[in-house]
């Protein structure tokens with residue numbers, strides 16, 4: 001079993017250190033064009049001037065958006081993740097600041113701030129998530145937009161007395177979430193076993209947050225809900241939705 005301390009990762013890179021960044025851009029999954037392109041289409045449509053991505057990662061979304069002529073800046077906690085951006089074609093167009101999206105400020109006034117791929121949940125306290133909304137609003141011009149893409153917790157799949165929901169079971173891999181429905185904290189757990197019997201266990205902490213709670217966070221930060229879609233295709237958000245793409249507008 002390999003523990004996180006054996007990897008040589010830099011602790012200040014948080015949950016996305018070098019050992020994660022090394023494979024983050026592997027083809028398929030979240031990097032597939034059919035996943036990336038619909039998100040970039042919506043973001044390009046909402047942008048009306050410079051945009052800022054919180055937790056920009058390796059530029060999965062920021063770089064193709066910049067390639068369409070949108071001026072893109074980013075804030076990112078992990079130097080290992082951010083280092084990939086400059087090495088990619090078109091990455092030089094993305095202006096990256098290393099910092100924490102709950103408090104780091106970058107110069108400029110933006111038409112759109114966005115935070116995708118469930119990353120609001122990487123901030124594991126309610127106060128911290130409110131700070132993300134406040135920081136987004138502080139970067140927006142009046143009338144500017146804040147967009148969040150985040151999954152909904154699978155609490156309807158929790159029978160009484162159970163706190164674990166499996167989400168993947170494949171040869172050599174088991175994935176499950178473990179919920180604390182009191183604190184709204186949960187962990188995503190990944191067990192990987194190679195054919196030679198070597199194993200790796202990664203547990204990543206999150207905090208889930210309900211759409212209505214996000215709307216209150218937005219109001220605390222001076223923003224109001226403008227759109228809530230079930231996905232990037234702008235389909236209707238319903239009781240059966242498993243995620244949402246929500247957009248709030250900053251007041252004047």
Ligand SMILES: C[S@@+](CC[C@H](N)C(=O)[O-])C[C@H]1O[C@@H](n2cnc3c(N)ncnc32)[C@H](O)[C@@H]1O
Pocket residue numbers: 013014015016054055056057058059060061075076077078081099100101102116117119122123
């Ligand atoms: C799931 S990745 C998403 C990256 C990118 N937005 C994308 O869509 O591919 C989450 C990213 O959030 C970053 N992150 C987590 N907490 C952060 C924080 N408080 N401030 C800035 N970045 C953070 C991580 O380092 C990681 O790069």
